[in-house]
Amino acid sequence: MPLRDFDRQLLDRCLKHEPGSWIEFVDRYMGLIYHVINHVAYARSVTLSAADVEDICAEIMLRLIDDDYAVLRRFKGQSSLPTYLTVITRRICVKELVKRQREASLGHARAHRAVVMAEDEEDLAEPIASAEEVEVMLRQLSGREAEVVRLYHLSSLNYRQIGKQLGIPENSVGPILATARRKLREAAEERSR
Structure with missing residues (x-):
């Protein structure tokens, strides 16, 4: 139009x-x-x-x-x-929305960790295991795909910022992200079988 x-x-x-x-x-x-x-x-x-x-x-x-x-x-x-x-x-x-969800989850994690530390410090291994699981999942991607996923989902950068930081065209970020998501979804389905 x-x-x-x-x-x-x-x-x-x-x-x-x-x-x-x-x-x-x-x-x-x-x-x-x-x-x-x-x-x-x-x-x-x-x-x-x-x-x-x-x-x-x-x-x-x-x-x-x-x-x-x-x-x-x-x-x-x-x-x-x-x-x-x-x-x-x-x-x-x-x-x-991503920023608010991340802040809410971090606030919850901080409050949860404070309670856990007061009760039993051994239970802190769970959040670390979750971070390790994310790293394991990202290792299943190519270096470029993993970096795009990190920058988009964990750093909340937009396509232009990601393209500039990685030295790739802005319009290639979306397809890389879509491919990475598909691979992660397929890997998750494999693990759940």
């Missing part, structure tokens, strides 16, 4: 900091952003409270205006503006 004149004009006005343009932008696209957040959460089987949705939405809006609208300035007009915003919103939302 091509970029509509109205969207181009609204975007241009926002980038020029014309009075009222950002409010108009927010009014026009806030519903889309909420929809994408809820859809991503549903697709990942994550339950979000209204406050969580508001927080993620605020983070998305901050990223849109950050660095003098850098994200919006990168829009090339090769698709519709709503399509571009959907992709940006989804990426930020996924990253936020």
Whole structure:
């Protein structure tokens, strides 16, 4: 779908900091952003409270205006503006959900470890075994695949950041990640037999 004149004009006005343009932008696209957040959460089987949705939405809006609208300035007009915003919103939302899940699990792990240490230090071997299991699984992948999985899932880097860090094209990160996931899934199925 091509970029509509109205969207181009609204975007241009926002980038020029014309009075009222950002409010108009927010009014026009806030519903889309909420929809994408809820859809991503549903697709990942994550339950979000209204406050969580508001927080993620605020983070998305901050990223849109950050660095003098850098994200919006990168829009090339090769698709519709709503399509571009959907992709940006989804990426930020996924990253936020992963970050929140990791923080929650780390917080739980810290609390659990404190209780375990008070009761019996020998039980600490379980989290270490889990980390060792992850390493064993990653050893089943090629070096490049394992590194992409580590950077994406453990470091929460996006495709561009991974491509830059590994010196590979950004558009090759997705296929590498898909292949690695397939191999890990097949290995897990083998072990469960």
